[in-house]
Amino acid sequence: MAIDGAGKTVATLKPKEKFDFFHDERVRSVAYQILTACVVGWLAWYLISNTAHNLQVRGMNTGFGFLSATAGFDTDFKLIEYKPGVGTYGRIFLIGCLNTLLVSFFAIIFSTVLGFAVGVLRLSSNWLVARLALAYVEIVRNTPLLLQIIFWYVGVFALLPRVKNSLDLSAGAEVAFLNNRGLYTAWPVPDDLFWMTIVAFLAAVVGVFVLRRWAHKRQDETGKQFPIWSASIALLIVLPYLVYLASGSTLNWDVPTLQGFNFAGGAALPPAFLALLVALVSYHAAHLAEAVRAGILSVEKGQTEAALAIGLRPKKAISLIIIPQAMRAIVPPMISLWMNVVKNSSLAIAIGYSDVVALFMQTALNQAGYAVEMVGMTMAFYMFISLSISGVLNIYNKRVQLEER
Amino acid sequence: MKPNSFVLSVAAVVAMSFAGATVATAKTTLEIVKERGHLRCQVGPASPGFYNLDAKGNWYGSDVSICQAVAAAIFGSKTKLEIQSVSSQVRFTALANGESDMLSRTATWTLLRDTQLGLDFTAVNFYDGQGFMVPKDSGITSAMQLKGATVCVLTGTTTELNLADFSRVNNMNIKPVTFEDSNVRNDTYLQGGCDALTNDKSGLASNKAAFPNPGDHIVLPETISKEPLAPAVRQGDAQWFDIVKWTVYTLINAEELGVNKANVDKMRSTSTNASVRRMLGVEGNLNEGLGLSKDWAYNIIKEVGNYGEIYEAYMGGGKLGIGISRAGSANDLWTKGGLMYAPPFR
Numbered sequence: 001m002a003i004d005g006a007g008k009t010v011a012t013l014k015p016k017e018k019f020d021f022f023h024d025e026r027v028r029s030v031a032y033q034i035l036t037a038c039v040v041g042w043l044a045w046y047l048i049s050n051t052a053h054n055l056q057v058r059g060m061n062t063g064f065g066f067l068s069a070t071a072g073f074d075t076d077f078k079l080i081e082y083k084p085g086v087g088t089y090g091r092i093f094l095i096g097c098l099n100t101l102l103v104s105f106f107a108i109i110f111s112t113v114l115g116f117a118v119g120v121l122r123l124s125s126n127w128l129v130a131r132l133a134l135a136y137v138e139i140v141r142n143t144p145l146l147l148q149i150i151f152w153y154v155g156v157f158a159l160l161p162r163v164k165n166s167l168d169l170s171a172g173a174e175v176a177f178l179n180n181r182g183l184y185t186a187w188p189v190p191d192d193l194f195w196m197t198i199v200a201f202l203a204a205v206v207g208v209f210v211l212r213r214w215a216h217k218r219q220d221e222t223g224k225q226f227p228i229w230s231a232s233i234a235l236l237i238v239l240p241y242l243v244y245l246a247s248g249s250t251l252n253w254d255v256p257t258l259q260g261f262n263f264a265g266g267a268a269l270p271p272a273f274l275a276l277l278v279a280l281v282s283y284h285a286a287h288l289a290e291a292v293r294a295g296i297l298s299v300e301k302g303q304t305e306a307a308l309a310i311g312l313r314p315k316k317a318i319s320l321i322i323i324p325q326a327m328r329a330i331v332p333p334m335i336s337l338w339m340n341v342v343k344n345s346s347l348a349i350a351i352g353y354s355d356v357v358a359l360f361m362q363t364a365l366n367q368a369g370y371a372v373e374m375v376g377m378t379m380a381f382y383m384f385i386s387l388s389i390s391g392v393l394n395i396y397n398k399r400v401q402l403e404e405r
Numbered sequence: 406m407k408p409n410s411f412v413l414s415v416a417a418v419v420a421m422s423f424a425g426a427t428v429a430t431a432k433t434t435l436e437i438v439k440e441r442g443h444l445r446c447q448v449g450p451a452s453p454g455f456y457n458l459d460a461k462g463n464w465y466g467s468d469v470s471i472c473q474a475v476a477a478a479i480f481g482s483k484t485k486l487e488i489q490s491v492s493s494q495v496r497f498t499a500l501a502n503g504e505s506d507m508l509s510r511t512a513t514w515t516l517l518r519d520t521q522l523g524l525d526f527t528a529v530n531f532y533d534g535q536g537f538m539v540p541k542d543s544g545i546t547s548a549m550q551l552k553g554a555t556v557c558v559l560t561g562t563t564t565e566l567n568l569a570d571f572s573r574v575n576n577m578n579i580k581p582v583t584f585e586d587s588n589v590r591n592d593t594y595l596q597g598g599c600d601a602l603t604n605d606k607s608g609l610a611s612n613k614a615a616f617p618n619p620g621d622h623i624v625l626p627e628t629i630s631k632e633p634l635a636p637a638v639r640q641g642d643a644q645w646f647d648i649v650k651w652t653v654y655t656l657i658n659a660e661e662l663g664v665n666k667a668n669v670d671k672m673r674s675t676s677t678n679a680s681v682r683r684m685l686g687v688e689g690n691l692n693e694g695l696g697l698s699k700d701w702a703y704n705i706i707k708e709v710g711n712y713g714e715i716y717e718a719y720m721g722g723g724k725l726g727i728g729i730s731r732a733g734s735a736n737d738l739w740t741k742g743g744l745m746y747a748p749p750f751r
Contacts, residue, residue, distance in 0.1 A: 058501040059523035059640045073565040074572065076555075076580050084569040154592050162597040181555060182599050261554045261600050262580070270582070271598065332707060352584040352593075362494065362560050369522045371498050 051372055066368045067093070073363060075212035075354045077270050092364050096356030097381055103273060103355065104342040104385075106278035111341060112334070119292025135287070140286040146347050148283055153275035153351040159270070163262060176253055177263060180271060184256040187267040193247045200243035201236070208232045272353035276345065284341050291333040294327035327400040335393040339386040346382075356381060414596040434638075435479070435696055438506055440665035442486040444473030447505035453611035454720050454727040464488040466517050467719040470709050471509040471530060471636050474652045477708035497522045500639055504604055507649050509636040511605070513563045518637075526635040527650040530712075531720070531731055532735035532744055533605040535567045535627035538613060541621050543600065548627035555580045557590045557599035567630040568603055572607075591616070601625075605632050607720065611727040648695050654747035655702045658684060659711035661747070666710040673703060684750040691750060702750075712745065713738075 021027055055062045055294055067090035074084040079098045082091055121133040142146070158180055161167055166179040175186040215226035244251075256266030299322050307317035348355040349362060361378045448456040448468055456466040473483035491499050496512065499505050501523045506509055511533070512518070514526040537556070539545045548571070558564050560583045572579035582599055584590035591612060594602045604612060606624065613619050636653065640647050659665070662681050664672050673685045682688040686699035686707075695701065709715065717723050721731055737743025 054502070055523075060497075060501055061521045072569055074569040074579075074581050076582050085573055149587065154589065158593055158596045158598055180596055264553075272582075349585045351589055352582055354583065357586065358560065358583065363565055363583060365494055366560065367563075367566055367607065369497060369517070371494065 028216060055372065061370065062372070064373055066370050066373070069368070071364060071367065075363075077273065077354050089360075089364055089368060093356070093360050093377065096354065096359035098221055099359070100342070100348075100352070100355040100357075100381075101323060101343055101385070103276055103348070103353070104279070104345050106336050107277055107284065107341045107345065110277070110281040110283040111288060111337075114281060115288025115337075116292050118285060118289035119296070122289060122293045123296060137286045137289050141290070144281065145283050145344055148351060149276060149279040149347055150350055152279045153272060156278075157275045162260065166258075166263075175266075176252070177256060181262060182268050182270045183274060184263045184266050184268045186253040186255045187265075189252045189254050191250055191252065194251065196247040197244040199238050201240040204236045204239040207235055207239070211235070260272035270353065272348065272351045275351055276348050276353050282340055283344075284337055288334060288337055291330050291337070292326070295328075295330035296322060298329045299325045324400065326401060331393065331397045331400055335390050335397065338393065339391050342385050342389065343382060347364050433696075434506060434642045435648065438479060442480075443487050444472065444476045444479065444487055445487045445504070446475065446723060447489045447491050447496060447498070447499060447508040447510060449493060449510040452511060452608070453615070454607060456490075457490075457725075460675040464490075465719065465725060467531065467707060467715050468509040468511065468634075468636075470532055470715045470719070471653065471656075472507075474656060474705045474709045475507065476651055476705040478648065478652050478655075478697055481698070481700070481704045481708075483708040497524055500524055500637065503639070506545045506645075507636055507638045511607075511634050512637055513638075514633045514635045514637075515563065523640050524637045525640050525646055526637045527646060528653040528747070529633040529635045529744075530653050531607070531634040533607050533632035533634055535564055535603060535630040535632060536606040536609055536628055537601045537603050537625040537626075538609045538622050539601045539625060540597075540732075541623050545601070548625045548629065549575065549577075551579060551601055552577045553579070554599070554600035555582055557582050557584065557589055557594045557602045559583075559590055559604065560585050563630070563632065564605070571629045578670070587612070607727070607729055610729050614727055640696070644694075644696055648697065651695065654707060655684065655705050656709070656712040656715065657738070657745050657747035658750060659702075659706050660745075664706055664711060665714055669703060669706045678751050 052062055068088050070085055071087060071089050071092050072084050075082070075095060077099060078095045079102065080091070080095060081087075082095055087206050118133050118136065122137065124130045124133070153357075160178060160180040163179050163181055164179040166184075168174055169176040169178055169183075169185075177184045190368075211231060212228055215228050219225055254265050254267075256263040256268070303321055303325065304317060307321040308314070312320065345355055346357040349358040352358070356378055361374055365374045432440075446469075446665035448464065448466075451457045452466075454466060455468040456464055459465055465621075469488060472486055472488060476486040477483045489499070489505055491505070495516070496508060496510065500508050508524075509530075511531075512526075513533075514529065515623065516525065519526055537548050537551065545551065554577075556568060556579050558568055558581050565581060566719070566742060568579060568581055571577070590602070593599055595616065602609070602612065606628065609624050613622055613624065617626070636649055638649050647705060658680075659669075662678065662684070664681060664684070669685070672681055673687060676682060676685075676687075679688065683691055685703045686692060690699075692699050692701055698704075710718075715733055716736065717726065719726055720729050720736075722728055731737050731743075733742060735744045737745060
């Protein structure tokens with residue numbers, strides 16, 4: 001409907017759309033997309049079938065049947081049961097993936113914590129602290145990671161005392177040892193009733209979430225604050241401990257003891273794992289520290305002043321006003337940093353940590369010889385992990401970004 | 406450390422994906438090599454004795470000599486050669502897709518490799534076996550005492566598998582610590598990070614020679630595996646297979662017949678031994694089946710020497726050698742109780 005000059009409403013006909021199949025924009029865009037999909041699909045098909053054909057022509061075995069064949073070699077660090085001659089190549093792949101994930105998981109957590117701490121310290125008003133943080137960041141950030149990994153391994157962990165002179169980390173209690181073969185600690189062996197304690201712990205975790213919501217709600221309504229941190233920690237410790245005592249279950253400890261050449265029993269982490277972890281953490285924390293510093297500096301000074309002006313204490317001002325705004329700038333570089341931790345863990349091969357590249361793409365490939373499949377599987381694994389990390393963090397990123405209304 | 410090994414593997418896989426579907430060669434490998442004007446021979450990252458670099462960046466070693474011998478057989482000159490140093494993950498792929506014409510690197514001849522990787526092993530040029538080295542002050546004198554020990558091992562070889570087999574058969578629960586780089590492995594061993602180091606015995610000899618105090622370490626008497634090392638070629642070209650195989654046999658036969666680098670000219674003109682005359686191309690037409698010139702074997706010996714000379718120079722007590730004694734070992738001639746035996750020139 002439209003209004004003509006005289007103020008009367010007149011019915012205007014929607015102009016009849018002339019549909020020209022060959023010049024229509026929608027048809028064209030769909031056609032281009034189909035064409036692109038076809039080209040990509042054809043290329044993928046061509047690459048795969050051509051590879052298979054070439055391998056066959058050259059008399060090389062192809063396919064994934066090898067995954068169920070038994071592997072004859074052993075590995076020194078595994079999280080799941082494996083015996084040479086019984087376990088399969090598929091299991092070797094799994095062991096390698098788990099080892100990569102283990103070191104990446106801890107490296108991500110520690111480097112994030114350390115990175116945030118150093119990033120804040122870089123901005124400290126204390127001259128010495130700020131300079132020390134700067135020196136750390138610049139030294140670590142400007143040397144190659146591979147060099148640092150080898151340094152930590154050859155220069156630090158390999159120089160620890162030998163097995164017979166192990167350092168007792170538990171100050172005489174003889175439950176944790178450190179030597180140049182690794183870190184050995186006592187490991188709990190739960191008995192039959194221990195599940196009750198675990199259930200209690202899970203209940204405590206749920207309880208913490210409920211408590212937080214309640215505390216938030218109460219603060220919104222009445223303005224009263226609740227000591228949520230101390231209450232949560234108390235809940236997480238006290239509840240499982242009471243159940244542990246009440247259930248009468250016992251927790252035995254498997255203590256490492258020196259037998260023959262090595263320590264036996266307990267849990268052991270090889271020096272290669274420790275060296276890799278320390279190198280990854282220190283290297284990536286330095287990178288993250290710069291992102292954190294940049295993020296904090298990106299928040300206008302007026303925000304701090306305003307926060308202080310309305311009476312927030314400096315600590316509260318940082319945690320409630322500055323950090324949430326800084327996160328907008330910190331999260332995107334943090335996403336790529338976390339993915340880099342996972343990918344860089346493949347440098348483990350330099351010092352003999354059994355990650356997926358060393359164990360599967362190196363040892364297994366040399367034994368079985370399925371180069372194309374094994375390299376492909378390793379690449380797919382890294383891609384899957386990287387895409388998962390970026391997927392999850394992107395959701396988080398959307399939440400911290402500015403919401404425009 | 407070979408930081409580029411991942412890149413290389415990926416590159417090899419990519420190359421395999423794009424390579425034209427028809428390698429199927431109207432041309433034989435010999436024709437391709439001749440047309441190119443030089444031989445592409447693959448070795449591994451430097452390993453003393455077998456293949457190593459001198460101060461000028463030239464390759465030398467017993468396996469390099471095999472490459473040179475094949476080049477001499479085809480071109481009459483050992484310098485018409487391109488040595489390719491390739492990481493162990495992609496060695497067989499690089500041979501299969503035609504990057505290399507042959508490989509002459511400490512590759513152990515095994516059933517799986519012979520039948521499933523598209524390659525053929527030619528003739529054994531070194532009999533090796535895996536052993537253990539321990540610090541002398543450990544008091545260990547036999548591999549059977551290594552129960553529960555931590556053993557440093559290099560990845561990318563059959564050594565890991567042999568170690569696991571040995572541990573399994575003898576119920577010894579040996580813990581392998583696997584390295585990609587021999588320097589890091591040696592360092593770990595020297596710092597006491599492992600109780601023993603395992604490698605092929607030839608490798609142990611060269612490792613030990615490079616240690617600060619070689620006398621502080623001993624190689625245990627046990628040999629836990631058979632490691633026949635042989636040059637390998639791509640499957641499916643019988644003539645090329647014969648050329649590489651008979652190049653190795655020429656080296657061995659030459660030693661047995663007493664022909665060496667110094668006397669080969671004299672032998673060619675004066676020898677009355679029918680075998681020598683046939684080998685050096687004075688009599689008969691043994692070259693025809695191989696598609697090489699009449700003096701192919703003469704060129705090999707003239708340019709490179711015989712098997713004994715090569716062994717002495719690089720594996721034995723020569724200036725560049727790693728000091729593995731030959732007398733009485735499997736690598737001695739069959740006439741002296743060894744296993745080096747080549748079919749006759751007839």
